[in-house]
Amino acid sequence: MSLQKLKxxxxxxxxxxxxxEKLDSAFDLIDKLLSMRTKAGLTQEQLAERMQTQKSEIx
Numbered sequence: 001m002s003l004q005k006l007k008x009x010x011x012x013x014x015x016x017x018x019x020x021e022k023l024d025s026a027f028d029l030i031d032k033l034l035s036m037r038t039k040a041g042l043t044q045e046q047l048a049e050r051m052q053t054q055k056s057e058i059x
Contacts, residue, residue: 033059 044058
């Protein structure tokens with residue numbers, strides 16, 4: 001089963017849908033951060049170095 005089909009199936013459950021929708025703003029922020037990093041031409045590693053953190057902390 002693909003991730004998209006699994007998501008669709010899970011979202012048919014009203015309780016799951018409510019919790020998923022609560023995360024909408026977090027998903028929007030993640031998308032924006034990823035877009036900004038890509039637009040800047042930075043890898044996760046480069047951004048982590050600039051932020052003095054680990055690559056695993058970067059989206």
